[in-house]
Structure formats: C-alpha cells, structure tokens
Amino acid sequence: MSEPEAAPRQETAVTSDAIESPLLEVDGLRKEFGGVVAVDGATFSVAEGSLTGLIGPNGAGKSTTFNCITGIHEPTGGRVTFDGQDITGLAPYTLANRGLVRTFQIARELSEMTVLENVMLAPGGQVGESVLRSVTPGLRSEVIKAEAAVRDRAWETLEFFEIDHLAHENAGNLSGGQRKLLEMARVLMTDPEMILLDEPLAGVNPTLEEKLLERIHELRREQGLTFLLVEHDMDVIMNNCEHIIVMHQGSVLAEGDAETITSDERVLEAYLGGDV
Amino acid sequence: MSTVDTIRGRLDALPDVGLVVGFIGAIWAVMLVLAIAVGGANWANLAAGFVGSVTVLIGGYAILALALNLQWGYTGLFNIGIAGFMAVGAYTTAILTAPTDPAAGAVPGLGLPLWVGLIGGMVMAAIVGGLAALPALRLKADYLAIVTVAFSEIIRLIVNWDGLAEVSLFGVPVGTGGATGISFKSANDVASTLINGVGQPLVTAAEGVGVSGPNLANLTYGILLLLVVAASYWVLARITDSPFGRVLKAIREDETVTQSLGKDTRLFKIKTFMIGCALMGLAGVLFRGQAGYISPQQFRPTITFYVFAALIIGGSGSNTGSIVGAATFSGLLFYLPARLGENISLGGTRAPGNIVDAVAGFASLDPAPLLAYIISNVSTLRFVLIGVVLIYIIQNQPDGLLGHRNEPATSVSLDRPQSGSGGETDE
Numbered sequence: 246m247s248e249p250e251a252a253p254r255q256e257t258a259v260t261s262d263a264i265e266s267p268l269l270e271v272d273g274l275r276k277e278f279g280g281v282v283a284v285d286g287a288t289f290s291v292a293e294g295s296l297t298g299l300i301g302p303n304g305a306g307k308s309t310t311f312n313c314i315t316g317i318h319e320p321t322g323g324r325v326t327f328d329g330q331d332i333t334g335l336a337p338y339t340l341a342n343r344g345l346v347r348t349f350q351i352a353r354e355l356s357e358m359t360v361l362e363n364v365m366l367a368p369g370g371q372v373g374e375s376v377l378r379s380v381t382p383g384l385r386s387e388v389i390k391a392e393a394a395v396r397d398r399a400w401e402t403l404e405f406f407e408i409d410h411l412a413h414e415n416a417g418n419l420s421g422g423q424r425k426l427l428e429m430a431r432v433l434m435t436d437p438e439m440i441l442l443d444e445p446l447a448g449v450n451p452t453l454e455e456k457l458l459e460r461i462h463e464l465r466r467e468q469g470l471t472f473l474l475v476e477h478d479m480d481v482i483m484n485n486c487e488h489i490i491v492m493h494q495g496s497v498l499a500e501g502d503a504e505t506i507t508s509d510e511r512v513l514e515a516y517l518g519g520d521v
Numbered sequence: 522m523s524t525v526d527t528i529r530g531r532l533d534a535l536p537d538v539g540l541v542v543g544f545i546g547a548i549w550a551v552m553l554v555l556a557i558a559v560g561g562a563n564w565a566n567l568a569a570g571f572v573g574s575v576t577v578l579i580g581g582y583a584i585l586a587l588a589l590n591l592q593w594g595y596t597g598l599f600n601i602g603i604a605g606f607m608a609v610g611a612y613t614t615a616i617l618t619a620p621t622d623p624a625a626g627a628v629p630g631l632g633l634p635l636w637v638g639l640i641g642g643m644v645m646a647a648i649v650g651g652l653a654a655l656p657a658l659r660l661k662a663d664y665l666a667i668v669t670v671a672f673s674e675i676i677r678l679i680v681n682w683d684g685l686a687e688v689s690l691f692g693v694p695v696g697t698g699g700a701t702g703i704s705f706k707s708a709n710d711v712a713s714t715l716i717n718g719v720g721q722p723l724v725t726a727a728e729g730v731g732v733s734g735p736n737l738a739n740l741t742y743g744i745l746l747l748l749v750v751a752a753s754y755w756v757l758a759r760i761t762d763s764p765f766g767r768v769l770k771a772i773r774e775d776e777t778v779t780q781s782l783g784k785d786t787r788l789f790k791i792k793t794f795m796i797g798c799a800l801m802g803l804a805g806v807l808f809r810g811q812a813g814y815i816s817p818q819q820f821r822p823t824i825t826f827y828v829f830a831a832l833i834i835g836g837s838g839s840n841t842g843s844i845v846g847a848a849t850f851s852g853l854l855f856y857l858p859a860r861l862g863e864n865i866s867l868g869g870t871r872a873p874g875n876i877v878d879a880v881a882g883f884a885s886l887d888p889a890p891l892l893a894y895i896i897s898n899v900s901t902l903r904f905v906l907i908g909v910v911l912i913y914i915i916q917n918q919p920d921g922l923l924g925h926r927n928e929p930a931t932s933v934s935l936d937r938p939q940s941g942s943g944g945e946t947d948e
Contacts, residue, residue, distance in 0.1 A: 315781065341783030349781075355774035357838075358767075362929050366767050369783040373764030373932060376792060380759045385932070388763060392933045395764075400937050413935070435783055 268293040268439055268471050269314070269345070274323035276309050283309040285495030286323065291439070291488075296465060296472045298486030300479070302516055305492040307475045308350060311443050315347045316340050328438065342369050344438035348445055350475075352424035356417025360408060360427055363416050364399040367434035371395065399434065406430045406460060422453040429460065439471040446476055458485060483507065491515070528922065537841040544845055545747075548575060548852040555857075559864040562731075569727070569736040571860060575852050576743025581808030582847035583750045585828040587757055587840060588800035593829075594837035594924075595761055596793045597773035599666040602653065603801055603828050605673025608820035609649045610802020611810045612680055614642035615705040616695050628687050628698040635706050639806060646802025647795040649676075654794040658787050673822060681817035700817060707813025708806065712742040746807060750844065753800060757840050759932075760796070766930035769793055827855075830907060834914055836924025845922055854907050862899030872897035 267290035276284040284306040291297045301307050312318040314325050316337040325333045327345050340346075355363050373379050373388035403409040406426045411419060416427060425445055432440055442461075446454050458481070464470045476482050482489060483503040491499040491506060493515040499506060506512055549572050556568035585603060592598040600606075618638035619630020633641075653672045657665040679685065679697075686699030697703060716724055716738060727737045760766055768789050771779040779786050809819045827850065835846015872893040873879045882890035895902060914921060929935055 317777065317781075336785075337777070337780040338783050338785045341781060346783075347781055349778070353775050353778045355771050355778065357774055358770055359929055359935075361935050362767060362770070362931070365764075365931065366771050366779070366784075367782045371764040374768060374784075374789075376760060376765055376796070379763035379765050379932070380756055385759065389932050392764065392931060393938075396931070396933055396935060397938045409937070412937070431782065 266293045267291060268328060269473065270324075270326040271310070271314065272324045272326070274310060274313055274325065275321045276306075276313050276318060277321045282495055284313060284320070287492065287496050289490045289497050289500060291471060291473050293471055294465060294469050295488055296461065296474065296486050298482040298489045299473060299475045299492065300477075300482055300489060301492035301498070304494075305515075306495040307492055308443060310492070311347060311441055311475065315345065315441060341435055341437075344436070345441070346432040346435050346437045346439075347441040348425075348428040348432055348443055350443040350447070352421065352428050354416035354419065354424050354427055356415060358416055359413050360403065360416050360419070361396075361399055361412040363427060364402055364430050364434050365395050367431045368395055368398070369435055402430045402434055405433075407456070422449045425449055425457065426453070429457065433464070437470065439473070442472060442474045442476075444475055444477065446478060446481060454481070461485075526918075541841060541844050541848075544848055545576075545579060545852075548579070548848055551853075551857065552860075555860060555864070565730040566732045566736060569732040569740050573736055573740035573743050575856050576740065577746055577808070577811060578851035578856055579848045580743055580746025580750050581804055582828065582831050582851040583844045584746075584753055584800060584804040584808070585824075586831045586835060586843040586847040587750070587753050588797040588804070589828050589832050590837055590840060590843040591757055591760070591769075591793060591800075592797040594832060594839070594843070595766065595773060596769040596790060597662065598654075598790060598794055598797075599662055600669045600794070600797065601666050601822075601825055601829075602669030602671075602673030603825040604820045604822050605669070605676040606646050606650055606798040606801040607805030607809060607824070608673075608676050608680060608815075608817075609805070610642035610646035610799075611805035611815045611820070612642075612697055612703070613645040613802070614638035614806040615703045615810065615815055616697070617641045619695075619703060619705040623704065628696045628703050629694050630703070630705060631693070631695065635708065635711065638706065639708075639803065642802045642806050643799040646805070647799040650798025650801075651791055651795045653798075654791050658790050658794075670822070670825075673820075673825065677817050677820050680820075698816070702814055702816025702818075704814045705810070707810060708745070709738070709742050709811050709813060712745055713738045715745075716741050742811065749803070749807060754840055754844065761840060761928075761930055763930065763932050765789070770930050827851075830911055832921075833911060834921055836921030836926075839921075839923040839926055839928060842921055842923030842926075849922070850907070854903065854910060858903040858906060859900045862896050865896055 269291040271290065272288050274284050274287045275282070287306065287310055299307055299310070309318065313320040316332075316335050316339070319334045323333070324331060327340070327343065330343075332340060332343070332345070355366070358366075372391045378384040378388050400409060400412070403412055406429060408419075408423055408426050408430065411423065416424070419427060425448075429442075429445065445457060449457065461472055461474075462485075465472065474482070474486065483506075487502060489501065489503060489506045490497055491509075491512050493511075498515055499509045499512050501509075552571040552575055553568050556571050557564045560567035585607075589600065589603065592600045614635075615638075616630050617633045618635055619628060619632070621629050621632040623629050649672070653668055654665065657668040681700050682697075683699045685697045686701070687694060687696035689695075720741070724734065724737060728734070761769070768779065768784050768786075771782075771784070772786050772789060776786050805815075805820070809815055831847045831850035832843055833846070834849050835844070836842030873882075873890050876894065879891045879894035882888065918925075
C-alpha cells in the first residue's frame with residue numbers, strides 16, 4: 246500500500262496518470278461487435294508490482310477489455326503493451342508464456358480432471374509436452390524427472406491455497422469458492438509476472454474472500470507479482486487497490502486512488518445512473 | 522445393483538493387463554465351449570476357426586478403438602472419417618507392395634518389401650489426417666466431424682474411380698484397381714511363413730487333432746495382431762500418461778482455458794490427429810487387408826460407427842477400456858450371435874418367412890416359430906442387439922465399462938512428496 250503514486254489530477258482524470266514503471270499499457274483500445282462498440286478508446290496503465298482495480302457499471306466494457314488484452318478477442322483498434330513490447334492481438338498462449346495470465350469471471354475448472362492435474366497442466370515449457378520425449382524409452386527418464394518437480398511444486402501451491410486436501414478430487418466436484426482458489430493456484434503455476442483477475446471474489450463467502458485477498462497481497466509482497474482486478478464489490482476495491490480505474494460506456498472515466506475516485510462526481514453519477 | 526455395476530466392480534478389481542488378458546481369454550473360452558457343443562468330432566478344427574476369427578476381429582477393432590480413443594476420448598476430436606483414413610493406409614501399403622509383374626488382369630505396384638509398405642501406409646494416413654484436420658482445427662469441433670466424414674467418402678470414391686485403376690506414374694504403372702480392388706503382399710503371408718517354418722512341429726501337432734492349416738494360420742495371425750495391439754497400447758499409454766496427454770485432456774475439457782495457460786492447442790490437436798490416423802491406417806492394412814486383397818467395399822462408413830460403438834461400450838478416455846470395448850463389441854455382440862445362429866437348430870421347427878408369422882406363433886402360446894425366426898435371421902438382428910446395448914450403456918453408464926476410472930495423465934505417482942520442505946498447513 247506504499248507504492249509511490251503520481252499526484253491525482255482531478256481536472257484531467259481521463260488521461261492516464263504518469264505511472265512510473267508501467268508493466269501493462271493500454272492505449273486507445275477499441276472493440277466492436279457488429280455495430281456495438283463495447284470498448285471505445287480505453288487508455289490506462291498498470292504499474293509494476295501494483296494491485297490495480299478496474300471497476301465500472303455493468304456493460305462498461307471491463308470483461309471485453311480483459312478479453313482484448315489477453316488475446317481471447319482481437320481488438321478492432323488501439324495498442325496493448327506489456328513489459329515494453331507490443332502484444333496487441335497476440336494469441337492467449339503466447340501471452341501466457343510471456344508472463345501475462347488471467348482467470349475467468351465464471352471459474353473454468355477442467356472438471357473431469359483432478360485438482361492436481363489441473364494445477365500440473367499449467368507450468369510452461371514442460372519437456373513431457375513433446376510426444377517423442379514421452380514415448381522414447383531413453384528420453385522418458387528426463388520427462389519423469391521434470392514431472393516429479395512439477396508435482397512437488399503443485400503440492401506446494403495447493404498447500405498455499407489450502408486446497409491440498411482436495412488434490413485427488415475431480416475439479417468438477419469442488420464448491421464455487423474452491424474453484425476460484427483452484428484457478429488462482431493454476432495461473433500461479435505458469436510463473437506469471439502479471440495476473441488479470443476477472444471477478445475472483447464473485448460468489449465467494451467472506452471467510453474465503455479474506456483468504457484469497459491475503460494470498461494476493463502475499464504474492465505481491467514476496468514475489469513482486471502485478472495484479473489487475475475486476476470486481477463489483479466496491480469495499481474490496483477501495484480497501485485493497487492503491488490505484489483504481491473506472492470504466493464507463495467503453496472508455497476510462499476516472500483514474501486514481503480510492504479517495505480520488507470516491508470524491509469524483511462523474512463516477513457517482515455513472516453508478517447511480519445519471520446522465521453523463 | 523445393475524448388471525453393468527456388477528461387471529464393473531469385478532473389472533475394477535483387476536490390474537489392467539490381467540483384465541484385458543482375462544477378458545479375451547473368457548471370450549476364447551466361450552468360443553471353445555461353442556465349438557465343443559456343436560462340432561462333434563470336428564470340434565478342434567472348429568474351435569481353432571472360431572478362436573482365430575474372433576481374435577482377428579478383436580485385434581482389428583482394438584487398434585481402431587485405441588486410435589479413436591486418443592482422438593475423441595482424450596482430446597475430444599470428433600473423427601467420423603475412420604474408414605477413409607483406414608483406406609488411405611491400406612491402399613498406400615497395397616500400391617507400395619503389390620508385385621510389379623502381377624497375374625493377368627491385376628494391377629501392378631511398386632513391389633517393395635512389406636515393412637516399407639506398412640510404414641508408408643501409416644505415414645500417408647498421418648499426412649492425409651493432418652491435411653483433413655488443418656482447416657477444421659481452426660473452427661469448432663462440429664466442423665471437424667463434417668470435414669472428416671467428407672474426406673472419408675471422397676477417399677472411398679477416389680479409390681473406387683476407374684480413372685485411377687491403373688495409371689502410369691513417371692513411367693511406372695501403378696493404380697488402385699478401381700472397383701475391382703488390388704492384391705498385394707499380405708501380412709497374413711508372414712503368419713503362414715512363420716508357422717510353416719519355425720512352427721512346423723506345431724502344424725504337425727495341430728493336424729494331429731484335426732485343425733486345418735488355414736485355420737492355424739488364421740489363429741497365428743490373430744495372435745500377431747494382438748501383439749500389435751499390445752505395442753499400440755504401450756505407445757498410447759506413454760503418450761497419455763504424460764504432460765502431453767494432460768494437455769489433450771485439458772483441450773477436451775476447455776480449449777480456451779488451455780490456451781490461456783500457455784498451450785498452443787492447435788499444434789497439440791494436429792499432432793494427436795495425425796498419430797491417431799496413422800494407427801487407423803495401420804489397422805486398415807492389417808485388419809481389412811488380412812487376405813492380401815482390398816477393395817473400396819471394405820471401407821464403407823459403417824466401420825466408423827462400429828468403432829464408435831466399441832469405444833462407447835468400453836469407455837472413452839480409457840486405453841484399457843478401448844480394448845475391452847473392442848473385445849465386447851466384436852467378440853460378444855458381432856461375432857458370437859452370428860456363429861450361434863449358424864450352428865443352432867430348433868428341432869423340426871422351420872423358420873417363418875417374416876416377423877408377422879413368427880409372432881403369430883404366440884397366439885397358440887408356441888414360442889418356437891419366433892425363436893427359429895430369430896436364429897435364422899441372427900446376422901441381421903445382431904445389429905438390433907448392438908443398438909439395444911448401446912442405448913442401455915448410454916442411459917445407465919454413459920462412461921462405458923471403464924471410462925469412469927480416474928486415470929490421471931502423468932508419468933509419476935501423484936502422492937504428496939514426503940520431504941518436509943514446505944510448512945505444514947492444515948490439519
């Protein structure tokens with residue numbers, strides 16, 4: 246919570262604050278579905294090591310922005326830069342291998358696979374993902390060695406999220422909250438630099454919510470991970486994010502810390518349904 | 522407890538190899554009992570014939586079911602063009618190995634050794650499979666199904682086409698033989714050579730109990746096919762019990778998530794499709810081309826649906842289940858009823874000409890006409906039986922006999938490592 250933040254400039258809040266070391270920069274992002282403009286020139290950036298919140302009323306274009314950043318949708322226009330490199334329109338697997346991963350709004354566990362399999366799937370560049378190495382007698386010993394290491398790390402990750410007692414359970418049998426934990430565990434196994442969380446706390450009970458937020462802070466503190474969080478619960482955003490981006494009708498309406506946002510009249514109007 | 526539950530409970534208790542060997546052994550025993558019951562003095566020859574035929578069927582369907590299990594059971598690639606990929610493999614092998622100076626009226630080939638032909642057939646089936654998959658993999662799963670079934674029919678029509686029956690390729694006469702088919706070096710000859718060479722004492726002994734030479738050769742061929750099944754199983758188990766297999770399962774479950782976790786799913790899908798098609802091509806030669814002759818008639822789409830039936834019964838997603846399903850389908854549902862119908866007669870009752878007359882017997886509480894009717898038409902009615910079994914399995918045990926088993930895709934034991942490196946968390 247002690248990240249140095251640029252002084253909020255309330256008059257020109259729509260333009261991006263001068264963030265010191267931005268890891269992710271979104272510039273004039275635009276996405277049209279037929280005649281509908283879902284994202285209309287959104288511009289913002291996320292500082293390295295920060296926990297940034299992205300809020301906005303329903304239909305503001307938050308999820309579409311997420312999908313455009315992570316390669317699920319190809320943006321109609323604009324530019325996305327990650328770690329200094331242009332990543333606009335790259336495939337999801339390329340982005341994940343560069344350290345930019347996401348979770349989904351509705352937890353998408355691989356239900357017919359065990360929790361452990363779900364987590365062990367994630368690490369990138371596993372030698373055993375080559376058919377030849379997996380089949381050929383001499384080369385398979387290498388695969389087995391790498392596999393044992395992945396397994397050990399998977400157990401540690403499950404312990405970190407306290408779902409290790411479910412390791413051998415099919416992921417489809419987990420409760421809603423446990424699925425959210427599993428998703429977090431899974432993306433963490435990819436060794437990411439930045440994680441985009443799409444409503445990770447929706448449908449999660451308060452105890453579990455506390456636990457999840459604790460883990461997020463711990464990961465920031467100890468591994469220097471960067472988080473961009475979409476969430477509807479205002480309290481969670483205000484209490485946890487040092488930088489908040491408000492989207493409305495496809496573009497960024499306001500940006501700044503919690504105080505700036507709560508005192509911005511346009512934000513209140515957008516949420517209360519006034520004309521903007 | 523339903524019957525299937527009981528069967529499953531017993532199957533679960535066995536290790537996989539024991540399960541498969543026991544299952545096939547049980548089918549052999551049934552055939553032996555049937556032969557003894559109906560064969561009289563000729564029982565040994567009849568038994569060798571039954572067991573040999575059923576083993577060839579089980580072997581052929583097992584390879585096909587294993588290949589489909591990799592594509593559909595593991596990865597969710599809906600391939601309904603199996604017959605076409607079998608044809609590609611079989612025809613490639615045939616053209617490569619057919620003699621350059623064939624008998625009058627037959628089509629010449631390149632006269633290469635059989636092993637070259639087999640490898641060539643698998644490679645060609647893999648290439649054609651890859652080509653079929655290439656445009657469709659970018660689209661949704663349903664499109665792959667449409668493309669594969671179209672490919673399969675196009676292939677069958679091409680090999681059936683007279684224009685390619687005999688052509689000159691760079692001055693070398695080759696061809697598919699068109700509708701009349703093509704003769705080539707068959708793997709069956711290998712089996713015959715084998716038993717007539719090293720197995721000569723076996724032949725003498727077999728003839729001693731009345732088993733004919735061809736029946737013994739057929740039985741030997743069946744056992745060779747089972748060895749191919751074992752080799753395929755070994756390779757596929759290593760593929761599926763690995764990080765590669767884990768990605769395949771993940772693609773089946775949710776492709777978007779798999780991509781979001783850094784996997785280039787298209788590459789995995791194409792590789793998988795090619796491996797499966799190569800195996801189907803191999804089965805095309807070894808199974809359909811057993812006699813050293815193939816024609817377009819042998820690659821009708823029906824065989825595609827038989828393989829699906831076998832895999833659904835056995836349990837898609839399980840390699841062991843694929844073999845058990847293939848044995849159940851081909852041995853118990855396909856082969857056994859036909860042999861029963863041929864060899865059982867109902868005293869003096871003559872089979873009625875149609876189902877109406879057959880059912881009419883019930884009016885006088887006489888089930889004999891119906892039974893006789895069923896027995897005389899069993900080779901048609903067994904398809905009704907297969908349909909009934911499929912409906913029962915899909916409704917009551919959608920996972921098939923073994924598909925419910927949890928077979929984690931990994932190459933190591935997944936138990937928690939014992940080292941006390943991390944702090945104990947809960948409990």
